[in-house]
Amino acid sequence: MSTHKSRFTSTSDTKVGILGAGAIGQLLFHQLTATGCAPYFITRGGNTRQQTLTLTSIENNTSNLSAELFSPVSQSDTHDALAQVMRDTQVIIVCVKAYQVNEAINSILTRIPKDCHLLLLHNGMGPHLQIEKQLSTQGLSVGTTSQGALKLATWHIQQTGCGSSQLGHASGPQLPNRLKDLLLSAIPQSQWCEPVLPLLWQKLAINAAINPLTAIEQCRNGALADIRYRPIIEMIISELVEVAKLEGVELDKLVLTNRVYEVIKLTANNFSSMHQDVANKRQTEVGSINGYIVARARVHHLNCKTNEDLYNQITKIESQYPI
Numbered sequence: 001m002s003t004h005k006s007r008f009t010s011t012s013d014t015k016v017g018i019l020g021a022g023a024i025g026q027l028l029f030h031q032l033t034a035t036g037c038a039p040y041f042i043t044r045g046g047n048t049r050q051q052t053l054t055l056t057s058i059e060n061n062t063s064n065l066s067a068e069l070f071s072p073v074s075q076s077d078t079h080d081a082l083a084q085v086m087r088d089t090q091v092i093i094v095c096v097k098a099y100q101v102n103e104a105i106n107s108i109l110t111r112i113p114k115d116c117h118l119l120l121l122h123n124g125m126g127p128h129l130q131i132e133k134q135l136s137t138q139g140l141s142v143g144t145t146s147q148g149a150l151k152l153a154t155w156h157i158q159q160t161g162c163g164s165s166q167l168g169h170a171s172g173p174q175l176p177n178r179l180k181d182l183l184l185s186a187i188p189q190s191q192w193c194e195p196v197l198p199l200l201w202q203k204l205a206i207n208a209a210i211n212p213l214t215a216i217e218q219c220r221n222g223a224l225a226d227i228r229y230r231p232i233i234e235m236i237i238s239e240l241v242e243v244a245k246l247e248g249v250e251l252d253k254l255v256l257t258n259r260v261y262e263v264i265k266l267t268a269n270n271f272s273s274m275h276q277d278v279a280n281k282r283q284t285e286v287g288s289i290n291g292y293i294v295a296r297a298r299v300h301h302l303n304c305k306t307n308e309d310l311y312n313q314i315t316k317i318e319s320q321y322p323i
């Protein structure tokens, strides 16, 4: 695997859009702004406006920034402010949930400039397969992050973890080095990795093992260290390794298992995102986690009983949310 180190010096002439102004989108906004770049947000509602964003850092320091928000649905026929700002945008970072990616990109597809690059940053896998087919000339990159951010209020986030981020090429033209440097210098502990797909599969294994089990058992991540979960965790990983192999990605089951247990230990006190989604009766990302493993297995006429069982249990819980 090759990695790319950043040699970026700050600039304000690079136009970066952030699609999705949630916890991770706002965290990246603060981090990009600190390097001298002035990103803007694409949201799914509301009018074009300025918004004050508040960040509470890990050290509990609070800072404010002003951001510009644009929406594809609020434009009058004569003045499409989003189209105008997107015209010279060089990169759009997509920070929505996995199941929101298609709709979010489709809402802006006709406005994306021909030489603009897209970077997908979400948990789980899958949306890139659809998006790469829809892009004509634009390049696509994908990434995974273990940074943590929590929304305290709509426009106030708390950084909850200083993890690392791995980004890399998916399809079409490569992200120009100047833009790679910008992203790598803005996002702490980030690396450009080629190939990046094995790293996404590795993160998928972590999420496939930890997320549904903690949601079903209603426990913190650390509870999965109990020996009684070992057989099911091993089965989840075995199935994933087999599917990844058929997809051309070789993973070492033992290394992956050790990594899953390392994350269980490192995040022992956390409630996983799927646990939180289920506790708050929100749609989960299971379709892009265990659901993705099952879907890719089907393409290769393979059965993934354990992942399928977990997928079914989570979607059943979701279907029982009160309306």
Ligand SMILES: NC(=O)C1=CN([C@@H]2O[C@H](COP(=O)(O)OP(=O)(O)OC[C@H]3O[C@@H](n4cnc5c(N)ncnc54)[C@H](OP(=O)(O)O)[C@@H]3O)[C@@H](O)[C@H]2O)C=CC1
Pocket: 019, 020, 021, 022, 023, 024, 025, 042, 043, 044, 045, 095, 096, 097, 098, 100, 103, 104, 105, 107, 121, 122, 123, 124, 145, 146, 147, 148, 149, 150, 151, 273, 285
């Ligand atoms: N938060 C974290 O600590 C981490 C999150 N991740 C991953 O990052 C991804 C994003 O997570 P997170 O930021 O927490 O999620 P949030 O729900 O906080 O943010 C998603 C944002 O996307 C917006 N959105 C949804 N659809 C559209 C659309 N069509 N157009 C424009 N905006 C849209 C939502 O808007 P609205 O307010 O209207 O719903 C929301 O603001 C997920 O895949 C998550 O698993 C990964 C690591 C850590």
Ligand SMILES: CC(C)(CO)C(=O)C(=O)O
Pocket: 123, 206, 207, 210, 211, 221, 263, 267, 270, 271, 272, 273, 274
């Ligand atoms: C790594 C882990 C499992 C941490 O909780 C996570 O990514 C999630 O909760 O979605």
